[in-house]
Amino acid sequence: MSRRAPTVWIVLSALALALLVVFLVWPLFNLLASSFATGKGTGQTGWARFFSDAKYLTAVGNTLILGVIVTASSTVIGVTLAYVTARFNFPLKALVAILPLTTLIVPEVIAAQTWLMLLGNNGIVTRSLGNYGIDLPSFYGWPGLIIVMTFIYYTYVYIGTLAAIKGFDAQLEEAAQSLGTSPGRSVLHVMIPVVMPAILASSLLVFTLVVGNFAVATLLGHKVLLLSVLTYITFNSEMGSDPIMQSTLASVSIFIVAVTLFVQRWVVGRKRHEITQGRGAAPTRLTGLRSALLAGAASLVVLISVLPLLTLVVGAFTLTRGPVMYWGQFSFASIERMLISAPDPLLNSLRFAATATAIGIGFSVIVSYLVVKKKNFLTPAIDYLAMLPLAISGTVLGIGLVITFNTGFLAMTGTASIIVAAYVIRRMPFGVRNASSTLYNIPSSIEEASISLGVPPVATFFKVVLPVMAPAIAAAAVITWTTTVAELSASVVVYSAGLETAPIQIFRLIDTGLTGRASAYGLALVVMIIAPIVVATRFFKIDLFQSR
Amino acid sequence: MTRIDIERLTVSYGAAAVIDGLSVEIPAGCFFTLLGPSGCGKTTLLRTIAGFAQATGGVLRFDGADMTHVPAHERGIGMVFQDYALFPDKTVFDNVAYGLRARKIDKKTIATKVGAYLERVGMGAYAARYPAALSGGQRQRVALARALVVEPRVLLMDEPLSNLDAKLRIQIRESIADLQREVGITTVFVTHDQEEALAVSDRIALMNRGRIEQLGAPEEIYGRPLTAYVADFIGAANLIDVTLVEAANAQGQARVRLQDVELLVAANGQGVGNSTCIAARPEDLRLAEAEARAANGVRGVVERRRYLGNRVTYRVKLANGQPITVDEPGRSGGRREGQTVTVMFDPAATMLVAR
Structure with a gap:
C-alpha cells in the first residue's frame, strides 16, 4: 500500500492488540500469578494446597471422568446420527435437520432446568412413576450429568461429522469395492480414516466444553465434586479475602483445556488427508422394518433434544405455589409476575447483550480485516488472541476479570461494564471466525480497483469491503446475540446485585427451587434468542450457518 | 499521454529480489506488454507502477514526476484485473460511476460520461445489471469502462484475458487494442500468452527472473530473438x-x-x-x-x-x-x-x- 496507509493499519493493529492484552492476557496472567502467591492465613501457595487436599484432586478426577464419558457417548450418538442421515433416506428425516438449532436456542441452564422438571426429585416423570410405585434412581449426580450433557453436546459431533461425510468422495468407496472390498469393510477402511479428523476435532471440542461446563455441573452435580463447580464455590466464599485457591483451580482448568487443544492439533494435524471435493453418496432409500427402526431411533433422539423446549413452555404456564408445580393446572401467574414485578433481568439481558453484540461485532470486523487483509508483524498475535477465549471456560474468564478489574485504574467490578466486557470477550471468536471466512472470500482486487480509481484505503474499506460483508456481518451479529444473551458462566461470576441477567435469574431461581418462575424467564429468554433468528432468516434471507 | 520512466527499480520481499535493478522507458501512448512465465516479476512490476507494491530501490516517474512513493490512489491510474474486480453489490452503472463520484463530479456529467463509456465498450444496455448477471467477457468490458472513464494517466492491465475462454479472449483482446488506440492512453499490459502479446503490443518486454530479457517490437522479439x-x-x-x-x-x-x-x-x-x-x-x-x-x-x-x-x-x-x-x-x-x-x-x- 501507500506510505501513509500502513501506519493507519498498524495503529489500528496496535490498538486491537492493546485491548486484547488488557482484557484477556492481563486477567489470565493475574490468575496464573496469584495461584503461585502465598496465602496470608495458610502460608502455602495455591498449588501446595491443591495437591495436599483430596477434595481438589477428586474434583479434577471427576471432571476428567465426566469429560471422557460424555465425549464418548456424544460421539457415538453424533456419529451414528450423522452417518445415518447422510447415507439413508427414512421417514421423518426432515426432523433431524432442526438439531443444530436446538443447541443454539436452548441455553444450557434451561436444558438442565427442564431435565430436572422431568426427572428431578419433584419431576413430572419421577412423580407420576412414583404414583405407580416405581422409584427412579436419583437423577442428581452422575446419571443426570451424563445424560444432560450428552444431549446438549452430541449435536457438535453431529454437525462436524455430517459436514465431513457429505464432503467425502463416495467414489473412493466405490474404488475400494471395485478392488474387491466388501461395502461394510470399505466404509471401515476407506471412509472412517478420512472423516476421522473431523470426528476427533468435534469430540475434543465436546471434551473442553464438558470440562468448562458450569450450568449443568452446578445444577445437577449435587455430591459429585467437579472442577468448575468447586472453582465457582471457592470464588464465592473467598471473594475479597483470599483469591489464591480460585486462581489455582482456574489455572488447572486452563491447563486441562490447553493439553486437550494440543492433543487435538497434534492428532488432527498429523492425520489430515487432502480430499478433493468429490461426489457425495446419494442417500439410500430404506424400506420396511429397517426404515421404521431408523425413523424411530432418530425421532427419539430428536424428541429428547427438543423435550426441554416443550417442558419449558408447559412449565411457564403451569400453576405454582413456591417450589410446588401443579402440573395440569394452567396459569399466567408466573409470566405476569415476571413481566410486572420483576422484568429487570430481561431488560438487563437486552441492554447488556445488545451493547456487547454491537461492540463485539465492530471489534471482530476490524480484527478480521487486519488479520486477513492487512497482515503485519502484529496480526499473528491478534489472530491468536482473538481465538483464545474458545479455550477458556466462562468461570475462568469471569474470575480473571474480577480479580483484575476489582480496583485500579479500570475498576469495573460492580458495574454493568464488566458484564459487557465478559460477554464481548467470550463471544468474540464467533464473530471473528464469521467475519474472517467472509473476508477470505472477498478478493483483494476489488479493494485495489477502488484505490486505483482514486479512493484512499480507509475510505475504500467503508465504501467497498463493508457493503460486501454486510450479510455476513448480520449473520455473525445474530449468532453472537443468541450466544451472548444466553451466557451464564462468566456473567454469574462478574455480576453484582441489581445487574442480574435472565440466565443468572433463572440460575438463582432454580437453585432456590422456584422452577415455575424460572420457566417464565426461560421462555422469555428463548423468545429473545429465537426472535432475531426468525427475523434474519425469514425476512432478510440470511444463511446463518454458511460459514460454520 | 504519459511517459513512464523506470530506473534501476528493485522490489524485494524479504531477501528475495522479485524485480532486480530494472530500467525501462515506456513511451507516451504506447501499448506496452510485460510478457513472461509466472514468477518472472511481470505482475510485481505492474503493481509497483500502480503503487500496490513498494519499490525497495530505484525510481518510477510519470512524465518526469517522481511517483516512487506516491500512494496508489493519488497516481491517476486505471487498472483492469484478471478476476474483473467489479464491486458485486453495485450495478454496472454504479461500478463505472464509482471513480467519478470519488472525484466529486456533478451527477449530470457522471451520467453522460458513464453512458458514453458503456456505449464505447458495447455495454450500454446493461447499466442496471449487477455483475453476477454478466458473462466473463461482459464483466471485463465493464471493468475496462470503469478504468477508462476517470481518464487515467496510464492504463494498467493484469492478465485481463486469462479467465476468458479462447474465443472471447480474441474478441476482448481486439476491443482492448481498438479502444487503446482510440483513447491513445499509455498502457501496460501483463500476460503470459505470447500470441496475445504479439497481437496487441507496440512494444514487448520479455521478462525473466526480475529482469527484462529482451525489449522490442513484436516482429523483433519473434524474428530476432537475442537469447535462447x-x-x-x-x-x-x-x-x-x-x-x-x-x-x-x-x-x-x-x-x-x-x-x-x-x-x-x-x-x-x-x-x-x-x-x-x-x-x-x-x-x-x-x-x-x-x-x-x-x-x-x-x-x-x-x-x-x-x-x-x-x-x-x-x-x-x-x-x-x-x-x-x-x-x-x-x-x-x-x-x-x-x-x-x-x-x-x-x-x-x-x-x-x-x-
Missing part, C-alpha cells in the same frame, strides 16, 4: 549447440560448425565467443532429399511424422542424437519415418543466440 530463452519462450524454436567458426562478416552472417558441415547463420549482433547456440523455428526449416547435398543442410533421419492438416511436423534426429523439429506446409508431407533427409537451414532465419 527468448527464442524458446516465444513460438517454438530448435536450439542447437554449434561451434563458432567465423564471427559476423560484412553481411552480418556468421559461420558455424554443426557436426561435419558448416552453416551460414544470421550473426544477430552476437559478438565473438558470445554464443555457441543457434535458434531456428520449425517453420523456417525445410527437408530435402538426403542425396541433394545443398548448401546449409545437415543430414538426419526422420524419427516421427505427425500430420496436422495444414502442415506436417517431423522430428528429425541428427547423427549426434540432436532432435530437430521441422514444420512443412501443405496437406501431404511426403517423408516417411526412417527416411534419411537433409535439414535445410535458411541463413536469414537461423539466429545465433546467447545461451
